[in-house]
Amino acid sequence: MSEHTHNHGTNASARQLTLALALTGTFLVVEVVYAFLSGSLALLSDAGHMLTDVMALALSLFAVRIGQRPADRRRTFGYRRAEILAAALNAGALFAVGMYILFEAYQRLREPVEVQTTPMVVVAVLGLVVNVISARLLVGGAEGSLNVKSAYLEVLGDLLGSVAVIVGALLIRFTGLTWIDPVLGAGIGLWVLPRTWTLLRSSVNVLLEGAPEGLDLGLLRTDLAALPGVVEVHDLHVWSVTSGEHNLTAHLVVPTPVTDLLAQVHGVAERYGIEHSTVQIEPEGTHAGHGEHLHP
DSSP, X not given: OOHHHHHHHHHHHHHHHHHHHHHHHHHHHHHHHHHXXXXXXXXXXXXXXXXXXXXXXXXXXXXXXXXXXXXXXXOTTTTTTHHHHHHHHXXXXXXXXXXXXXXXXXXXHHSOOOOOHHHHHHHHHHHHHHHHHHHHHHHHHHTTOHHHHHHHHHHHHHHXXXXXXXXXXXXXXXXXXXXXXXXXXXXXXXXXXXXXXXHHHHHHHHHTTOOOTTOOHHHHHHHHHTSTTOOEEEEEEEEEEETTEEEEEEEEEOSSOOTTHHHHHHHHHHHTTEEEEEEEEEOTTOOOOOOOOOOO
């Protein structure tokens, strides 16, 4: 991946996050106020997600800006992992909100609360418009960045929450069944939690320098060992610095010099989406028998 391409993608993510933050931040105050005025848990759930949206978008944008700083003597890989830290924090916060909403829904089912449907509908419709625009802004960058994906999932959860609030308000108005509100609130939480857990797991995997998801390390080792002249592969490490940026280090035991071996190794690595490879060539008999281990 070239530096130009990386910067172009980073700048695009920053623009998307900035626009989405402006939209959600403007709407947040309105929704929080009306959530308390109406007494609706579904609307409060949506407002809680909107609050985490603003925090998530601000943190994500900050992480993108920090990630653009160049490498220095203390941070030899630069600051790009700040985006993964932001994704993990966002996912953790959203997971906590989802758990709170489930608890609150349980309390509301035991002790029903009167709900004002008119503020619910008005605010939810406005929130739906804001969330649709924000989701459209972020969807393009969600595939290539865990950081942007975390913000996108937050907004998508809010979008579904707005739809649920609208449906719930109409059903309550025409049926008078107040239990609909906490059930919808719980439904939003149950939809968000598994997706948030997946994102949190992916973020933690990067922070622990685990092998990139979807990469078959055994097959990679087999392909490296199959290169001409290579008799053994050991100390193989593959990890991600940030989303979509994978590194590899390995020791190859080669009894006799092989022309263009390093170029062939890099070619194998690129097939696995690994942009940066560091390889040590060892003559046969020098390996001290450390045994292969994965990174970390």
